[in-house]
Amino acid sequence: MVRGKTQMRRIENATSRQVTFSKRRNGLLKKAFELSVLCDAEVALIIFSPRGKLYEFASSSMKETIERYRSQVKDVQTDSSSVEDVQHLKNETAIMAKKVELLEVAKRKLLGEGLGSSTIEDLVRIEQQLERSVRIIRARKMQVYNEQIEQLKAKEKLLADENAILTEKFQSQEDQVAEEMRADLRVVENGENSDVETELFIGPPETRTKQRWPK
Numbered sequence: 001m002v003r004g005k006t007q008m009r010r011i012e013n014a015t016s017r018q019v020t021f022s023k024r025r026n027g028l029l030k031k032a033f034e035l036s037v038l039c040d041a042e043v044a045l046i047i048f049s050p051r052g053k054l055y056e057f058a059s060s061s062m063k064e065t066i067e068r069y070r071s072q073v074k075d076v077q078t079d080s081s082s083v084e085d086v087q088h089l090k091n092e093t094a095i096m097a098k099k100v101e102l103l104e105v106a107k108r109k110l111l112g113e114g115l116g117s118s119t120i121e122d123l124v125r126i127e128q129q130l131e132r133s134v135r136i137i138r139a140r141k142m143q144v145y146n147e148q149i150e151q152l153k154a155k156e157k158l159l160a161d162e163n164a165i166l167t168e169k170f171q172s173q174e175d176q177v178a179e180e181m182r183a184d185l186r187v188v189e190n191g192e193n194s195d196v197e198t199e200l201f202i203g204p205p206e207t208r209t210k211q212r213w214p215k
Helices: 016-037 064-111 120-193 204-214
Strands: 044-048 054-058
Touching: 016 044, 016 054, 044 064, 054 064, 064 120
Parallel strands: none
Antiparallel strands: 044 054
């Protein structure tokens, strides 16, 4: 009797599906055991039934095998990421080098160098770019001039205010000194005009004694 080929699709009958699961599970576990013994391979097999029941086989330690698997996968991912990063950096470097080369060529043309292979359109474009640059430079120069003028005006106003304050202070001091001088002058004039009684006597001593002490 020829055995028919089983189609790779879900078995709809629950009983047939459970029987097939049991047979193939046992066969898979047997093959895993044979592989570990015949080839000295580290094998770990984990199976969950449709109802969630666990079946497993490990040629050594299931935990150590899983940790080894995780470490291996992590290293592979890291190596893959490193390779991708290096390739990305190479691509970015190539793009930047190309841009720098184009900028160097444009710079030389703006300086009037390397124009032998330039077309009429290239020369017209360079001329327009230079004219735009000149306009920008002139506008910036006028802006700087105006800013400097405004700063000088502000400084001039500040100096004028300080000069006015100093002038007012000096004039006040002059008025105070003049007032003090006038006050001193009035004191002197009043002293010369007033009568002051003194014991000063002009004449011989005898006469002075006689006059002061009459008998």
